[in-house]
Amino acid sequence: MRAVSWLATGGAVLAMGACGGHDGGLDAASARDGSVGAAVELGTGLEAFETVPVRGGELELVHGPQGGWHVYVSVRVRGLVPSELVYDVTRDDGVVLAHVPITVREGTFVSRDEWLERVGDLAIFAIASPDEVVGRDVHASVVVIASDGRRFGAALDARVVDRTP
Amino acid sequence: MYDDEVRVGAIACVVCVWLGASVAPGCAPSVERADAGRRDAARNDATLEGLDAPGLDTGRFVFPDAPFPPELDAHLDAGPPPARCFEEAAAEVGLADPFGPYRRAPDCLFDDPAHDGPGDHCDAEWALAGATVGDANGDGHDDLFVTRIGRAPSLYMNDGTGHFVDEAATRGLSLAEPTAASAFGDVDGDGDLDLYVTVVGGMSHHLFLNDGGSFHDVALARGASLTSSRPLLGSSVTFGDYDRDGDLDLYVGEWRFHSVHDGPSMARLLRNRGPAMPGYFEDVTSSAGVSMQDAWSGVAMPGVYVYAASMVDLDDDGAIDLAINGDFRTSRLFFGRGDGTFVDGARSAGVGTETNAMGMSLADLDDDGDLDWLVTSIWMEFGPDWGNRLYRNEGARRFTEVTSEAGVLAAGWAWGAAFFDYDNDRALDLAVANGWDFAPHDTDAMQLLHGEGAFRFRDVAVGAGIDDRGQGRGVVVLDADADGDLDLFVARYGDVPRYYRNTCGSEASWLRVRVRGPGGALREGLGARVTMRESAGAPLRTVAIGQTSHFLGQSERVAHFGLGDHAGSVAELRVTLPDGTSREIADRSIDHELVVTVP
Numbered sequence: 001m002r003a004v005s006w007l008a009t010g011g012a013v014l015a016m017g018a019c020g021g022h023d024g025g026l027d028a029a030s031a032r033d034g035s036v037g038a039a040v041e042l043g044t045g046l047e048a049f050e051t052v053p054v055r056g057g058e059l060e061l062v063h064g065p066q067g068g069w070h071v072y073v074s075v076r077v078r079g080l081v082p083s084e085l086v087y088d089v090t091r092d093d094g095v096v097l098a099h100v101p102i103t104v105r106e107g108t109f110v111s112r113d114e115w116l117e118r119v120g121d122l123a124i125f126a127i128a129s130p131d132e133v134v135g136r137d138v139h140a141s142v143v144v145i146a147s148d149g150r151r152f153g154a155a156l157d158a159r160v161v162d163r164t165p
Numbered sequence: 166m167y168d169d170e171v172r173v174g175a176i177a178c179v180v181c182v183w184l185g186a187s188v189a190p191g192c193a194p195s196v197e198r199a200d201a202g203r204r205d206a207a208r209n210d211a212t213l214e215g216l217d218a219p220g221l222d223t224g225r226f227v228f229p230d231a232p233f234p235p236e237l238d239a240h241l242d243a244g245p246p247p248a249r250c251f252e253e254a255a256a257e258v259g260l261a262d263p264f265g266p267y268r269r270a271p272d273c274l275f276d277d278p279a280h281d282g283p284g285d286h287c288d289a290e291w292a293l294a295g296a297t298v299g300d301a302n303g304d305g306h307d308d309l310f311v312t313r314i315g316r317a318p319s320l321y322m323n324d325g326t327g328h329f330v331d332e333a334a335t336r337g338l339s340l341a342e343p344t345a346a347s348a349f350g351d352v353d354g355d356g357d358l359d360l361y362v363t364v365v366g367g368m369s370h371h372l373f374l375n376d377g378g379s380f381h382d383v384a385l386a387r388g389a390s391l392t393s394s395r396p397l398l399g400s401s402v403t404f405g406d407y408d409r410d411g412d413l414d415l416y417v418g419e420w421r422f423h424s425v426h427d428g429p430s431m432a433r434l435l436r437n438r439g440p441a442m443p444g445y446f447e448d449v450t451s452s453a454g455v456s457m458q459d460a461w462s463g464v465a466m467p468g469v470y471v472y473a474a475s476m477v478d479l480d481d482d483g484a485i486d487l488a489i490n491g492d493f494r495t496s497r498l499f500f501g502r503g504d505g506t507f508v509d510g511a512r513s514a515g516v517g518t519e520t521n522a523m524g525m526s527l528a529d530l531d532d533d534g535d536l537d538w539l540v541t542s543i544w545m546e547f548g549p550d551w552g553n554r555l556y557r558n559e560g561a562r563r564f565t566e567v568t569s570e571a572g573v574l575a576a577g578w579a580w581g582a583a584f585f586d587y588d589n590d591r592a593l594d595l596a597v598a599n600g601w602d603f604a605p606h607d608t609d610a611m612q613l614l615h616g617e618g619a620f621r622f623r624d625v626a627v628g629a630g631i632d633d634r635g636q637g638r639g640v641v642v643l644d645a646d647a648d649g650d651l652d653l654f655v656a657r658y659g660d661v662p663r664y665y666r667n668t669c670g671s672e673a674s675w676l677r678v679r680v681r682g683p684g685g686a687l688r689e690g691l692g693a694r695v696t697m698r699e700s701a702g703a704p705l706r707t708v709a710i711g712q713t714s715h716f717l718g719q720s721e722r723v724a725h726f727g728l729g730d731h732a733g734s735v736a737e738l739r740v741t742l743p744d745g746t747s748r749e750i751a752d753r754s755i756d757h758e759l760v761v762t763v764p
Contacts, residue, residue, distance in 0.1 A: 046548060065601065066288050066521060066543065068422070072548075102494075102550070103515075103518050105549070106566075107569070108550060119547070119549070120548030
């Protein structure tokens with residue numbers, strides 16, 4: 001865990017991200033191919049979208065300045081108009097760490113390289129101590145509800161790490 | 166005034182032209198291929214069930230051509246220099262007593278280095294410092310009660326000229342424990358103002374009955390103490406008559422991590438038991454449907470995170486609603502059904518999108534008769550959804566967010582706020598206190614946003630004489646020196662407060678209306694609305710008494726109208742009571758404070 005630093009957030013946030021689950025049959029490369037249609041990619045990052053492997057990546061635990069512990073989650077989409085988001089993070093033993101439904105406000109998805117990106121949401125964990133998650137594997141997912149009601153999703157497995165000096 | 170009006174909401178439909186232009190051609194949506202999370206599809210579908218509840222609207226928002234911050238600075242900097250209207254005078258008027266020590270780890274109240282590490286719970290107290298306005302001794306002058314940590318609270322009695330003497334000790338308000346919030350209200354219907362005070366670290370909140378200007382605590386005996394075997398972490402408290410029986414009910418907030426303790430939520434709605442037992446309370450939180458016990462489940466961080474609340478009729482249906490500002494995306498808007506129960510309509514109303522709701526102020530900014538809602542929150546440079554919210558009330562339980570275009574998004578680490586017309590130019594202005602012990606917000610500036618038309622503001626704080634980079638928290642307004650313009654009191658964590666005396670507002674015309682009933686909810690006109698039309702053809706302006714500020718305290722309960730260069734009398738003046746009865750006021754002269762007595 002680290003206390004979030006205003007001046008050093010970019011360098012401190014560990015890159016991670018993912019697109020789709022392997023079991024779902026869509027890998028990261030095909031998800032980024034516009035020809036396949038709508039796509040959703042789950043990642044991290046605070047100042048910019050950062051990808052991580054679908055498996056084996058890391059999520060850095062951050063101590064929120066107004067309390068609590070969180071990881072940054074980011075999402076980017078193409079071929080759809082996002083209206084609602086739901087982030088979920090579940091620990092390897094099935095304990096739900098975060099469930100974050102979000103109504104998408106105007107301007108919070110920005111266009112970048114043929115994607116619409118939303119960067120730096122907080123998935124605040126249901127924990128009383130960082131010991132409950134540091135070093136543990138988690139399953140993170142995002143469901144994106146399009147303005148026409150269709151649902152899309154992406155997921156990844158990662159390990160929660162504490163990079164506090 | 167509202168009986169003959171029907172307002173129909175007009176929410177923008179979603180037509181995402183911008184998206185269509187920015188997504189590559191040939192990118193037709195494909196559920197099958199894009200459903201990359203199908204491995205976990207069942208769970209995700211289950212997750213979504215809650216979002217499919219009736220009232221959830223998708224795609225309410227129009228996407229702009231650019232993300233929101235770019236034009237903000239220019240927007241805020243534009244315009245002529247403001248008049249220097251305020252002078253800091255806390256010491257001169259007797260309000261400069263310190264808050265108490267600025268605690269840091271490992272000395273915070275709830276620090277437990279053995280368990281969580283030092284500083285992990287400084288948050289609970291760093292949010293505090295409040296004040297509330299009320300005429301404690303019935304002499305016609307508004308007094309000021311100030312809560313503190315590390316020092317006893319003060320009851321500053323106003324001599325009528327805007328000078329104050331702390332008489333808390335001699336009036337029965339000596340409290341050794343840390344205090345968080347307070348509110349005045351006549352709970353027993355005897356015509357004087359009683360006082361509710363929430364504590365932090367103590368085991369009971371306090372309800373002080375007023376007996377001839379002296380106070381004694383009856384909270385425990387009257388069912389209002391919320392006594393707990395574990396420390397209470399009270400936040401804002403608000404009075405209102407949600408069941409419309411004429412007496413004052415009470416909502417008590419709480420902000421607490423479960424890691425401090427994991428007991429049941431102490432954010433409670435307390436019903437005044439009414440004529441048979443005035444000033445006695447029963448807890449109706451669950452039966453009324455306003456429990457915040459599980460509100461944390463939205464973010465999955467155990468705790469209760471109510472920072473501020475208001476009992477107010479936001480949908481103009483005659484039933485009181487309960488608007489709750491919650492930290493960590495836990496805000497709620499409970500619409501009253503009129504039978505003493507509520508239903509949460511935040512999502513369908515389009516509110517509650519802020520990440521960390523803290524302070525609030527409610528006012529009719531566009532003269533359409535309903536109340537628009539400002540919510541303060543945290544502003545960060547990176548990440549979505551940071552910043553304050555200004556929700557325009559469209560009627561029919563719908564709101565449209567107008568934050569960015571109004572220029573109120575990025576205040577800082579924002580706390581107490583208050584709409585008020587400091588220069589009496591007719592347009593409501595906005596004061597917002599900022600600051601947090603976290604760079605760069607440790608030097609956040611207090612904002613004074615000058616109203617420049619409906620939903621358009623410009624920060625003029627420094628030019629207007631408000632140059633504060635302290636840890637501002639509670640903000641209240643009052644006309645302390647009875648000169649027709651509104652003064653500003655800012656409680657600051659770990660520091661002496663600021664009192665900004667208004668020196669220019671009285672150069673313009675004004676009219677102030679107090680609504681006075683014999684006791685109970687109408688003792689100070691809570692729930693009443695005052696409407697005023699300056700001249701034929703001018704907008705009909707509305708003030709809902711008691712809605713100016715709600716973070717850890719309350720402002721004066723007066724309908725204050727700035728009238729600019731208007732001369733003579735106003736064309737229309739009317740008081741409408743919560744029961745819908747309405748009365749034209751014959752005395753429409755200006756530049757004075759009018760007291761309207763109601764049954």
